[in-house]
Amino acid sequence: MSGPETDCFIVIGVSRPKLAAIFFSVMLISLFLTFHILYDSAVYSIQAATTISDGNKIAILTNRVSHLDNQPIGFPHRFHFPKTSRKLPQCLIIGVRKCGTRALLEMLNLHPRIQKAAGEVHFFDRDENYNKGLEWYRKKMPHSFRGQITIEKSPSYFVTPEVPERVRAMNSSIKLLLIVREPVTRAISDYTQLRSHAATSILPSLTTSIQQQASQTTSSISRTFEELSILPNGTVNMFYRPLVLSMYHQFILRWLEIFPREQLLLVNGDQLIEDPLSQIRRIEDFLGIERRISQHNFYFNETKGFYCLRTEMGDSKCLRETKGRRHPDVDPKVISNLRKFFAEHNQKFYEIVGEDLGWQED
Numbered sequence: 001m002s003g004p005e006t007d008c009f010i011v012i013g014v015s016r017p018k019l020a021a022i023f024f025s026v027m028l029i030s031l032f033l034t035f036h037i038l039y040d041s042a043v044y045s046i047q048a049a050t051t052i053s054d055g056n057k058i059a060i061l062t063n064r065v066s067h068l069d070n071q072p073i074g075f076p077h078r079f080h081f082p083k084t085s086r087k088l089p090q091c092l093i094i095g096v097r098k099c100g101t102r103a104l105l106e107m108l109n110l111h112p113r114i115q116k117a118a119g120e121v122h123f124f125d126r127d128e129n130y131n132k133g134l135e136w137y138r139k140k141m142p143h144s145f146r147g148q149i150t151i152e153k154s155p156s157y158f159v160t161p162e163v164p165e166r167v168r169a170m171n172s173s174i175k176l177l178l179i180v181r182e183p184v185t186r187a188i189s190d191y192t193q194l195r196s197h198a199a200t201s202i203l204p205s206l207t208t209s210i211q212q213q214a215s216q217t218t219s220s221i222s223r224t225f226e227e228l229s230i231l232p233n234g235t236v237n238m239f240y241r242p243l244v245l246s247m248y249h250q251f252i253l254r255w256l257e258i259f260p261r262e263q264l265l266l267v268n269g270d271q272l273i274e275d276p277l278s279q280i281r282r283i284e285d286f287l288g289i290e291r292r293i294s295q296h297n298f299y300f301n302e303t304k305g306f307y308c309l310r311t312e313m314g315d316s317k318c319l320r321e322t323k324g325r326r327h328p329d330v331d332p333k334v335i336s337n338l339r340k341f342f343a344e345h346n347q348k349f350y351e352i353v354g355e356d357l358g359w360q361e362d
Helices: 002-014 017-051 055-067 101-108 134-139 163-170 183-200 208-221 225-229 249-258 269-274 276-287 332-353
Strands: 073-075 078-080 084-086 091-095 114-116 143-145 149-153 175-180 264-268 298-301 306-310
Touching: 091 101, 101 114, 101 149, 101 175, 101 269, 101 276, 101 306, 163 249, 175 249, 175 269, 175 276, 183 225, 183 332, 225 332, 249 332, 264 269, 264 276, 269 276
Parallel strands: 091 149, 091 175, 114 149, 175 264
Antiparallel strands: 073 078, 084 143, 298 306
């Protein structure tokens, strides 16, 4: 009896190879789909952690995304950014020039809830860019997770008349960061940069008329700060652009005519240099995000004379050599005269913004 039973079993086992193959294929497909679902769930969970406070994991992930410089994550026949998208900025650093806008942006980018635009886009202050539309602007933004804040900075936004209205047309509830420094110090820094740029400009390739204008500019910049800021009769040159840009009250009014005061945070650029964490914490609170940047993220560079940054991954970063240029030695009497001149302008600014920054007046 056992012989026939064995033969029967063998016949049944080999008579249905196609059925076995189909069953095996179904198992493989089921395993693949299960893995795919688990993977997407894991990515979504990590993304959701940005809005909670499980900081180290999401900080590592977002830093990796940043280090990849917005390159897509690759799979066979599939490229995408898991749960990310380009978003119009929810916060702008609108100025002021030579007050530390770049340093501020790099510091804020240490926060896992913040993604920064790579460079100054100049969307709102340049007609040729603004006329390209919001979709063009959005494509200039970095990829970010849901719950992250995109920030762009262009210092010339602050002084360009049409910008406030254009910004409101994009987002009437946007948060604005305005960083300012003591006006005379800012003006000297502005002069230093202008002189540096003029020294490196190449004139032979220009047309005759443009070359003449550039030569006049270079000649002007070759003059000392004292000669440019003080007229021969001893009065302040109120038309010298570095001084004009330091009269903050003339520009802040148009912003506060468009946006409520609570949407604009005044950042003290002088304190950002001396004690960056104090200003960063104010900004974290203003943006409604948890305090994640700590003293660990800053270290003082004795060679450069200012604070550099340290990421959660342990990487160090300092601003490029063009930042933190050494200012020329300016006649103390000229500095004193300029500070007395700015005392009235500063007071107007304090009254408008409702803050007294205590800038020296003599």
